[in-house]
Amino acid sequence: xxxxxxxxxxxxxxxxxxxxxxMPLVGAYRNDxxxxxxxxxxxxxxxLLIAFAFGCLVASFVANDFSVVNVATNSNSKLPVQYRxxxxxxxxxxxxxxxxxxxxxxxxxxxxxxxxxxxxxAARVLGVMGLxxxxxxxxxxxxxxxxxxxxxGAPEGRDLNPLLQDPGMxxxxxxxxxxxxxxxxxxxxxxxxxxxxxxxxxxARWSRPWTTAAWCFLTCGIALGSFWAxxxxxxxxxxxxxxxxxxxxxxxLTGTALIHSLAVTEKRGTFKSWTVLLAIMTFSLSLLGTFxxxxxxxxxxxxxxxxxxxxxxxxxxxxxxxxxxxxxxAARAPRVxxxxxxxxxxxxxxxxxxxILLVVAMAAVLLGTLYPLVxxxxxxxxxxxxxxxxxxxxxxxxxxxxxxxxxxxLARWQQAPIPELAQRLKWAFAIALIGxxxxxxxxxxxxxxxxxxxxxxxxxxxxxxxAIVMRLKAAPQRTLWAxxxxxxxxxxxxxxxxxxxxxxxxxxxxVKSYDVEKDVRVGIGDSVVAGxxxxxxxxxxxxRGPNYSGMSGRFEVTRDGKPVAQMQPxxxxxxxxxxxxxxxxxxxxxxxxxxxxxxxxxxxKTWEVRVQVKPFINWIWIxxxxxxxxxxxxxxxxxxxxxxxxxAATAHAPGAATAT
Amino acid sequence: MKPRHRRMIWIAAGLGALGVATALVLxxxxxxxxxxxxxxxxxxxxIPKSKSFRIGGMVEDKSLQRIPNSVGVTFVVTDSAKxxxxxxxxxxxxxxxxxxxxxxxxHLGADGNFVATDVLAKHxxxxxxxxxxxxxxxxxxxxxxPAQFQQAxxxx
Numbered sequence: 135x136x137x138x139x140x141x142x143x144x145x146x147x148x149x150x151x152x153x154x155x156x157m158p159l160v161g162a163y164r165n166d167x168x169x170x171x172x173x174x175x176x177x178x179x180x181x182l183l184i185a186f187a188f189g190c191l192v193a194s195f196v197a198n199d200f201s202v203v204n205v206a207t208n209s210n211s212k213l214p215v216q217y218r219x220x221x222x223x224x225x226x227x228x229x230x231x232x233x234x235x236x237x238x239x240x241x242x243x244x245x246x247x248x249x250x251x252x253x254x255x256a257a258r259v260l261g262v263m264g265l266x267x268x269x270x271x272x273x274x275x276x277x278x279x280x281x282x283x284x285x286x287g288a289p290e291g292r293d294l295n296p297l298l299q300d301p302g303m304x305x306x307x308x309x310x311x312x313x314x315x316x317x318x319x320x321x322x323x324x325x326x327x328x329x330x331x332x333x334x335x336x337x338a339r340w341s342r343p344w345t346t347a348a349w350c351f352l353t354c355g356i357a358l359g360s361f362w363a364x365x366x367x368x369x370x371x372x373x374x375x376x377x378x379x380x381x382x383x384x385x386x387l388t389g390t391a392l393i394h395s396l397a398v399t400e401k402r403g404t405f406k407s408w409t410v411l412l413a414i415m416t417f418s419l420s421l422l423g424t425f426x427x428x429x430x431x432x433x434x435x436x437x438x439x440x441x442x443x444x445x446x447x448x449x450x451x452x453x454x455x456x457x458x459x460x461x462x463x464a465a466r467a468p469r470v471x472x473x474x475x476x477x478x479x480x481x482x483x484x485x486x487x488x489x490i491l492l493v494v495a496m497a498a499v500l501l502g503t504l505y506p507l508v509x510x511x512x513x514x515x516x517x518x519x520x521x522x523x524x525x526x527x528x529x530x531x532x533x534x535x536x537x538x539x540x541x542x543x544l545a546r547w548q549q550a551p552i553p554e555l556a557q558r559l560k561w562a563f564a565i566a567l568i569g570x571x572x573x574x575x576x577x578x579x580x581x582x583x584x585x586x587x588x589x590x591x592x593x594x595x596x597x598x599x600x601a602i603v604m605r606l607k608a609a610p611q612r613t614l615w616a617x618x619x620x621x622x623x624x625x626x627x628x629x630x631x632x633x634x635x636x637x638x639x640x641x642x643x644x645v646k647s648y649d650v651e652k653d654v655r656v657g658i659g660d661s662v663v664a665g666x667x668x669x670x671x672x673x674x675x676x677x678r679g680p681n682y683s684g685m686s687g688r689f690e691v692t693r694d695g696k697p698v699a700q701m702q703p704x705x706x707x708x709x710x711x712x713x714x715x716x717x718x719x720x721x722x723x724x725x726x727x728x729x730x731x732x733x734x735x736x737x738x739k740t741w742e743v744r745v746q747v748k749p750f751i752n753w754i755w756i757x758x759x760x761x762x763x764x765x766x767x768x769x770x771x772x773x774x775x776x777x778x779x780x781x782a783a784t785a786h787a788p789g790a791a792t793a794t
Numbered sequence: 795m796k797p798r799h800r801r802m803i804w805i806a807a808g809l810g811a812l813g814v815a816t817a818l819v820l821x822x823x824x825x826x827x828x829x830x831x832x833x834x835x836x837x838x839x840x841i842p843k844s845k846s847f848r849i850g851g852m853v854e855d856k857s858l859q860r861i862p863n864s865v866g867v868t869f870v871v872t873d874s875a876k877x878x879x880x881x882x883x884x885x886x887x888x889x890x891x892x893x894x895x896x897x898x899x900x901h902l903g904a905d906g907n908f909v910a911t912d913v914l915a916k917h918x919x920x921x922x923x924x925x926x927x928x929x930x931x932x933x934x935x936x937x938x939x940p941a942q943f944q945q946a947x948x949x950x
Contacts, residue, residue: 368888477800478800478803478804478807487811490808490811490812491815494812494815494816494819497819498819501819501823502823505823510924515829515830516829516830516848516924516925516928517827517828517829517830518827518828518830518848519823519826519827519828520826520828520899522826523822523823523826523827526822526825526826527818527819527822527823530818531815531818531819653865653883653884653885654865655863655864655865713888713889714888714889715888716888733865733885733886734885734886736860742865742885744885
């Protein structure tokens with residue numbers, strides 16, 4: 135009964151999405167307030183119905199209803215309850231339902247927050263989001279129905295892939311999706327503004343907090359996925375340039391460009407067409423990512439049954455979204471007009487440079503991800519593009535972007551004289567240079583790559599500090615506290631996010647340069663030395679979990695004879711899926727992680743073991759969190775909230791709704 | 795005159811930078827493409843010397859041997875027509891099994907053995923690497939779709 139109710143709710147949600155996608159847009163076209171007013175209730179109805187449907191799916195999983203194909207394929211009565219809940223988005227069908235749910239949540243959020251927007255703009259934004267969700271709901275109903283029954287029901291489910299039985303599964307997909315789908319708001323704002331023919335600073339200001347919010351979630355989602363892969367796959371890698379990772383990284387790159395481009399559009403009125411294009415690109419890449427990950431084109435833990443109908447559907451949907459939005463763009467772009475001009479060296483030109491680098495980086499990832507697939511489809515041979523390609527491309531492309539990141543916040547808009555910039559930044563550069571040469575010398579191993587990695591990390595921090603200090607000195611206020619308060623939250627947000635990048639770069643440089651990894655055969659009683667640490671292999675015992683059994687090794691780690699940690703890596707065997715899993719033991723630390731994984735058992739007393747010391751690896755994810763924190767600062771900026779009130783004031787003036 | 799000059803410099807600099815970036819990307823791309831060969835192709839000597847490539851096929855039954863006193867192993871990859879001995883100095887992934895599909899990255903040693911730097915076995919018990927399936931198909935022994943891809947689970 136519950137699955138059927140969910141099914142019914144989904145059909146009704148489609149109706150609500152159609153109402154949302156059609157009425158407000160028609161209303162905006164005819165300037166019919168009654169039609170436009172349907173947007174809010176329709177968005178709310180859509181959200182409630184999809185939430186109800188999703189609740190039905192979760193309930194089926196929790197209740198172990200194995201007469202539902204989706205539940206029987208992805209769950210098991212022995213699965214702990216939190217993973218049964220998470221398993222509801224562990225399958226293809228469930229994950230797409232989660233997509234539409236997240237889409238509905240964003241739509242409701244926009245509807246609630248849009249009271250102060252010009253009515254026509256709000257109607258168009260919500261209408262576009264409704265249309266997108268119509269496509270997604272059709273996809274769910276026709277190709278990926280999560281409520282299909284299995285008759286007669288199975289007595290027991292096939293269990294969730296052991297790799298997914300982890301807290302990461304509870305958080306990573308929803309957060310990532312909130313990020314992906316959040317860019318639909320930026321996309322809808324861009325299209326709505328194009329339809330109205332007015333892309334101005336106000337539009338950019340309205341769009342900015344939404345875009346930044348989506349970006350924060352995406353950043354956290356990717357970082358969480360990376361962290362999860364690091365501890366769960368069992369062998370210590372944190373980024374593999376796997377197509378699935380690339381799929382989430384591409385919208386992140388253009389989304390980052392979009393945030394910066396929006397800043398220029400708001401402050402200077404330029405880059406308007408470019409901003410719109412980036413918004414379209416970012417959301418299209420989010421859809422492409424879904425296509426890549428979920429269609430089964432790439433076989434991985436993320437992709438499920440290969441059903442050609444799904445791939446074709448998403449591809450057509452993608453073509454429609456990109457085609458229609460670019461057509462609107464082409465028709466309206468000439469009316470957008472150019473903004474204020476700027477000189478060759480100015481903050482605008484640097485932000486443009488950073489935008490181009492990010493987009494080229496995205497294109498490089500796209501090439502490396504899609505080319506093997508295209509060749510495969512054309513039957514022109516099987517090739518693969520591995521990490522060496524991405525590494526070779528990314529360093530040179532991102533190095534100038536990292537350099538500009540230090541300069542741009544100090545550069546003036548419109549024109550920034552180079553001597554003045556050099557004067558302002560000479561100390562920051564000197565500090566960064568000395569630090570980057572000394573650090574590898576102290577750590578005992580010097581190479582140009584390491585120096586450059588540290589140089590950029592230190593440079594960004596030093597330049598950000600310089601920028602903030604100069605701002606504070608120039609502020610007219612007397613006390614430091616008042617001086618601090620004279621800058622906007624988004625100004626600090628920018629620097630926090632940049633420092634997050636610096637922490638990230640520092641972590642990556644450390645791990646890539648000073649990582650110690652040893653694959654060895656160890657007998658009980660023997661020890662392995664890795665870096666400054668000694669790992670004593672003490673014993674092996676049996677372990678038993680709710681749905682697995684296995685072996686657990688015990689290692690005692692010492693440094694200079696002093697005990698550091700007790701580590702117990704496991705080898706698990708999941709009986710339902712007949713799958714073996716390496717459960718690594720990790721001792722986390724701010725300056726290093728110790729990582730031990732059990733390989734194969736050679737005899738009862740000897741095992742293959744991988745022992746790793748990973749310096750500063752947690753800085754990679756901490757850096758991402760700091761970036762997201764910077765985003766939170768930026769969203770909290772008072773001016774988004776203050777000016778909304780002034781916008782509301784103008785919107786209430788007669789005739790202003792169409793003019794703004 | 796002056797703004798026009800400036801714009802020209804702008805455009806030239808932009809195009810130049812874009813050109814450099816494109817050249818860089820394509821160069822890196824070309825030198826890092828990894829091709830795929832089947833055991834038959836290797837036996838026929840169709841592979842480039844001293845370049846990394848991937849092989850795929852099935853791990854021959856009872857071919858797995860441990861190299862004494864190290865974590866290294868040797869095993870044989872076959873596409874049912876021809877087979878290639880493989881040496882790997884590392885810990886095999888959990889899903890590696892004799893009689894199952896496998897993909898390995900590496901190069902051909904002087905002795906004709908394939909020296910693997912990476913052995914790939916993906917996330918699922920029933921997963922068949924596309925390369926391994928392709929090798930079997932080319933050798934005239936296609937394998938059926940793995941159970942993973944069949945929709946409904948068996949009720950038993």
